[in-house]
Amino acid sequence: MNEQEFLxxxxxxAYPAVAVTVDVVALTIREGALHLLLIRRGEPPFAGHWALPGGFVRPDEDLITGARRELAEETGLGGERLHRIHLEQLGSYGDPDRDPRMRIVSVAHLAFAPDLPDAAAGSDADEAGWLPVTALPGRQLAFDHARVIDDGVERARSKLEYTPLATRFLAPEFTITELRAVYETVWGQPLHAGNFHRKVLSVPGFVESTGASTERGGARGGPRAKLYRAGDARLLHPALLRPAREEAVR
Structure with missing residues (x-):
């Protein structure tokens, strides 16, 4: 039998039906805190519970296109700005009983971006909003999204150690103090300013000077701060380890 005859x-x-969905763990920093985009489901299953933006992959979509569409529906972003958001595949979740409707495998994605707009609930949601990650323990989450969120936040924390993705939370030009604030917010712990500054500048290709400075000094009237932009490094060597991990490897 040739291929044409086989098809x-x-x-x-003859095989059990399996559906594929995408979910998006979208993280941004607001008011000095790490925030996550969530929707309150308006329809069963899990009506009234909070959930990640997501939905079924359409027949003509690949996975990344479906994830971008779901993110766009909840944020109103489109065009070039949507494609500038860092979006990567996080993992696949396929426990047989994760969804009461049928066997559904979800391919979760992780998104980082600065200054994302206020959320707007889509047609299948009662509410959408950016919630502080620290407030999640008090929320009723749908499906296995608590596990997906935990995995996403840990992935973000780990990637800040070994990659320059912290710069994705910032404007194109930034100060080392602003970069340190990203690390402190995502890692959830303070860092020594002088040590952080020294480590960042010692990593080849992490940041590069713009040759410019801020228009004003700090809150106490200090000198103007130098401005930097993301360099061309794709991995950080040496890595910027979290303080607890740094102590463990010494």
């Missing part, structure tokens, strides 16, 4: 006789109904 003509192939019956997909």
């Amino acid at each position: 003509a006789s192939y019956d997909p109904r």
